Amino acid sequence: MFKTYLRLLGFARPLSRYAVPYAVYATLYAVFNTFNYAMIIPILKTMFMDDFVFTPVYEFPKLSLHGQAFSDALNYIYTATFGTEFVLSNMLIMLAGVTIVMNLLSNLFRYLSAWTVENMRTRSLQRIRNEMFDKVAGMNVGYFSDQRKGDIMSRITADVGVVQFCITNTLQVAFREPLLIVGFIVLMLSISWQLSLFSILFLPVVALIIGSIVKRLRHPALKGQQRMGDMNSVLDESLSGIKVIKSYNATDYIRRKFAAINGEYSRLMLSMARRQQLASPMSEFLGISAVSVLIVFGGALVTSGSLSAAGFVAFIAAFSQITRPVRSFVDQFANINNGIAAGERIFALLDAAPEIEDKPEARTLTEFRDSIEFRGVGFSYDGQRQVLDDVSFTIRKGETVALVGPSGGGKSTLSELIPRFYDTTQGDILIDGVSVRDYTQESLRDHISVVAQDTVLFNDTIEGNLSLGRLGATHEEIVAAAKVANAHDFIMQTPDGYRTNIGDRGTKLSGGQRQRLSIARAVLKNPDILILDEATSALDTESEKLVQDALNTLLEGRTSVVIAHRLSTIHNADKIIVVDGGRIAEQGTHAELMARGGIYAHLIEMQSL
């Protein structure tokens, strides 16, 4: 736990840049704030003429904690301003003036210290969010199917929000509250040590009671954050799937799901709030009870003459103030605890090791020369159900290999093993005789493009989306790629041409247009190896024709794996592999498979009906 804390603090780099000025400001704030309360004594004494004797002081007294030095200092200011003659109204003007200056200074330093904390908070949160995003962006594809998106989102937003307390409250706990407490204790001691001793006995009692309340807050806080993550997941699912939900009239289902999680979350928050809200009334009640006891004890001191009435009032004022920093000290500690809980979730994400990592001696795939070979490949997503089993075949450079078969057979999975989105669980995939595990992932993926059924476009301009294919491509190259992909014409018809923003996930475009943009992106990348996973299956016949033409141009002279649900498009493939239940059921050319009269021939027959 302490390690988590230190690591979190590490985000406030360099700590001294914030801590040193903060310590200075907090000290000055505590000093001037204490003086504010000390001013009560001379003001009351002057107004009520209570054992008040003005004596001119010509020299500023030496600094000391003794009350005499304080009144000497005030008398010196009076003498310097108004001379040696005592006039009540002048004295009050002077006292009011000093009070204003003290207050101005204490608030100035309070502001400066708050600003320092704010600065540190914002900078460290910025750093944490960036590191988390970098980490998530660097994770393997497999990570995102296990770990839910909503959970990641809530870690980056909500948990980072909670963790801030850990970082900022530290300074307050370390400097401000203790300094304030010390300031008030010094003031109280200088007024009456007997009364101070008596009242300080209360503080640990108050602190203990509040502490025991907040200690029980940590558990529901942690759970609350988890529920928040679940809620985000449901939200994300519902909002992105709203069309499907509506079309199935499934709003009730999703509503119930949301309401259940929302109810659970609110229940946790309520139980937390119940305890949290108890702290304030409890401490106020305890404080007032303590003050009442003090009135009895202090009253006796006043009657016996060992304490002035004004001093007694100032003492009560200081005492009522001291419970606030004590309470806040305890509160901040509780928040630091919550912050650590959130911090643990953040570090769980930051420390998650990508399952697929480059070997230290990994080589660079500079040029694809010869072949891709599947050698006894087996694969399972969860380690239990076998999705691929003993798959072996070879794709020669320049060949087009088609994967066909019933859906769920493992075609997509098979194709995703080539760019190493996942690692094979048995067997191996070799490119030019070398395992894909021995290449760096970056160089491997440099040579491969995947065009899948669901296009991935970003909320950016058309040009911005296309240039992802090859960062640094010139406008002319982008236009050329768009022309190859049959996209140029429709792009020119959009309001701003290549500068048109296509909206969130490209929603302002039709399916066929989106697909042609992703093909243009692949053209721009100009990969050796191309994987087409049902690239046209979501399209209507007309845009399918346009997209298919674009694909045919793209395929020319490349090595490709084509998964097609419309079998007419793959007649000319060099090799057709029928994948069924994770195994290769048959393979051969169109003519061979037709002659064989097996699954493929059967599928063709069904489609031509």
Ligand SMILES: Nc1ncnc2c1ncn2[C@@H]1O[C@H](COP(=O)(O)OP(=O)(O)O)[C@@H](O)[C@H]1O
């Ligand atoms: N990310 C995943 N996590 C777990 N199982 C998956 C995942 N993707 C696909 N599967 C399962 O693997 C099997 C093969 O899926 P897939 O490769 O998509 O088949 P195809 O592309 O031939 O329709 C299916 O049973 C599917 O449920």
Ligand SMILES: [Mg+2]
């Ligand atoms: Mg598929």
